[in-house]
Amino acid sequence: MIKFLLNQSETIIDQIDPNTSVLDYLRDNLNRTGTKEGCASGDCGACTVVVAEAEGNQLVYHSANACITNIGSLHGKQLITVEDLKKDNQLHNVQQAMVDCHGSQCGFCTPGFIMSMFALRKNNVTADPHKTIESLGGNLCRCTGYKPIIQAANQSFESPSDDQFSEQHDTVIKHLDNINQQYPNAHLTHLDKQFFSPSTSDELAKLLVEYPEARLLAGGTDLCLEFTQFLREAQVLVHTGRVKDLATIELNDKSLVLGAAVTYSHAADQLISLYPDLKELIERLGSLQVRNQATIAGNIGNASPIGDMPPVLIALGAELVLRKGDERRTISIEDYFIKYKVTALQTSEFIESIIIPRPDPLADFKAYKISKRLEDDISATCGAFSIKIDQGTVSAIKIAFGGMAEIPKRAKYCEQALLNQPWNSQSIERAMVEFKKDFAPISDFRASADYRLDVSQNMLRRLYLELESNSQTIRVTQYA
Numbered sequence: 288m289i290k291f292l293l294n295q296s297e298t299i300i301d302q303i304d305p306n307t308s309v310l311d312y313l314r315d316n317l318n319r320t321g322t323k324e325g326c327a328s329g330d331c332g333a334c335t336v337v338v339a340e341a342e343g344n345q346l347v348y349h350s351a352n353a354c355i356t357n358i359g360s361l362h363g364k365q366l367i368t369v370e371d372l373k374k375d376n377q378l379h380n381v382q383q384a385m386v387d388c389h390g391s392q393c394g395f396c397t398p399g400f401i402m403s404m405f406a407l408r409k410n411n412v413t414a415d416p417h418k419t420i421e422s423l424g425g426n427l428c429r430c431t432g433y434k435p436i437i438q439a440a441n442q443s444f445e446s447p448s449d450d451q452f453s454e455q456h457d458t459v460i461k462h463l464d465n466i467n468q469q470y471p472n473a474h475l476t477h478l479d480k481q482f483f484s485p486s487t488s489d490e491l492a493k494l495l496v497e498y499p500e501a502r503l504l505a506g507g508t509d510l511c512l513e514f515t516q517f518l519r520e521a522q523v524l525v526h527t528g529r530v531k532d533l534a535t536i537e538l539n540d541k542s543l544v545l546g547a548a549v550t551y552s553h554a555a556d557q558l559i560s561l562y563p564d565l566k567e568l569i570e571r572l573g574s575l576q577v578r579n580q581a582t583i584a585g586n587i588g589n590a591s592p593i594g595d596m597p598p599v600l601i602a603l604g605a606e607l608v609l610r611k612g613d614e615r616r617t618i619s620i621e622d623y624f625i626k627y628k629v630t631a632l633q634t635s636e637f638i639e640s641i642i643i644p645r646p647d648p649l650a651d652f653k654a655y656k657i658s659k660r661l662e663d664d665i666s667a668t669c670g671a672f673s674i675k676i677d678q679g680t681v682s683a684i685k686i687a688f689g690g691m692a693e694i695p696k697r698a699k700y701c702e703q704a705l706l707n708q709p710w711n712s713q714s715i716e717r718a719m720v721e722f723k724k725d726f727a728p729i730s731d732f733r734a735s736a737d738y739r740l741d742v743s744q745n746m747l748r749r750l751y752l753e754l755e756s757n758s759q760t761i762r763v764t765q766y767a
């Protein structure tokens with residue numbers, strides 16, 4: 288049974304196929320057809336809904352793509368759809384702003400935009416153009432054009448923030464707390480399929496031993512695509528999203544330790560404060576809807592050659608704590624990826640946490656993502672560079688790439704060409720030649736092999752120019 292609030296109504300689901308998406312549940316079971324289906328793969332935002340969770344005495348509102356949100360993940364949360372926004376025949380502020388700014392033509396994308404704007408409005412007091420773009424970056428519109436929609440989002444901040452959801456705020460928190468306390472573990476069963484949502488990692492570990500065939504479900508932003516795009520089905524799903532001791536972020540003397548259930552949105556501030564160069568990469572990883580749900584452990588667990596975090600984590604020398612039952616082992620993330628979609632993970636084992644070393648104050652870190660579109664696009668190639676230059680000589684270097692081989696991989700020939708060499712443009716040109724020995728990329732619809740190779744080699748030049756211009760800025764500042 289799973290229990291959640293659909294707007295203000297307590298909803299219990301006992302019998303449902305555990306592979307069902309929130310979108311199908313809304314449209315097929317409830318006839319709530321305001322939430323639209325465009326792509327069914329998280330790319331267009333037409334299906335955007337808002338999921339509210341109690342965090343202490345606050346409700347946090349996340350936008351999410353209903354098409355790739357698993358129904359079981361709603362347990363203990365509040366689901367708000369576009370039908371819930373109007374009150375007493377009055378449009379909500381964000382809806383009224385959209386009307387006033389003429390932000391809708393055919394209207395197919397409008398409910399999705401409205402829900403993204405609603406989450407933006409609920410989580411912020413004042414309009415911030417950067418946050419507006421970030422909030423709407425996962426929503427596509429084919430006819431109106433984005434200017435009036437962005438204007439509507441900003442204009443909605445001119446109306447008072449209080450609405451029917453503010454009035455119900457405390458009641459909803461109490462209700463959600465009650466559900467989570469009364470039913471810490473959720474379980475769905477339907478014919479021969481099952482869904483488990485445990486609340487501790489001990490229970491999760493036990494379930495994976497009991498059901499070795501189980502698929503782990505974190506944010507579902509990769510896994511649910513197997514259901515919607517390839518029409519596959521999981522017999523047993525075990526959800527990590529409600530495991531409290533996997534949702535932790537710990538910064539100690541040596542490292543940042545991220546639990547496997549930590550999402551990008553949750554980890555972003557901490558990651559960026561340690562490694563400021565990750566800001567652009569994280570903001571360009573999927574859309575806000577995706578980052579609100581998706582975990583870094585899922586990016587690793589998915590073992591895609593085009594995942595963005597694996598090259599970053601390899602260059603940073605991260606380690607993974609893997610757990611099976613009560614046994615734990617720690618491995619370098621580099622050793623996790625064996626060949627295409629084959630990893631070091633054993634049956635019943637799972638990633639428990641990711642250990643990212645604190646930055647070396649004498650080293651530089653840079654990451655570059657190349658994709659066709661700036662927002663919400665998968666990388667053609669993604670390079671990460673960790674480099675230490677000691678009195679003009681490269682004393683340590685780690686370079687890793689995604690999108691260039693069947694697994695995320697170090698550029699070891701290139702590293703060797705730079706290690707213990709003077710940090711100058713001649714060394715970079717030599718390293719660019721060696722780089723060709725590291726990778727033989729493929730051509731696909733994202734990029735040709737030649738383009739991948741050229742643009743990745745050029746990242747070395749960019750690295751050199753950026754570090755040089757930084758050191759010159761520092762020199763100028765020192766002399767000023």
Ligand SMILES: Cc1cc2nc3c(=O)[nH]c(=O)nc-3n(C[C@H](O)[C@H](O)[C@H](O)COP(=O)(O)OP(=O)(O)OC[C@H]3O[C@@H](n4cnc5c(N)ncnc54)[C@H](O)[C@@H]3O)c2cc1C
Nearest residue numbers: 329505506507508509510573582585586588589594595638
């Ligand atoms: C529209 C869209 C845009 C995207 N853009 C990007 C992008 O720009 N860059 C990028 O890198 N990715 C992108 N992705 C892919 C995806 O969002 C990421 O890979 C994300 O990090 C997956 O995390 P998740 O929590 O959703 O994983 P899930 O989908 O829940 O799981 C993914 C896989 O990992 C396994 N898994 C989950 N947790 C664990 C664990 N603790 N231990 C072991 N295995 C585990 C699952 O069983 C599954 O096989 C995008 C996806 C979508 C839909």
Ligand code: FES
Nearest residue numbers: 325326327332354
């Ligand atoms: S239908 Fe396109 S993101 Fe869900």
Ligand code: FES
Nearest residue numbers: 392393394428429
């Ligand atoms: S109004 Fe038609 S797609 Fe946006």
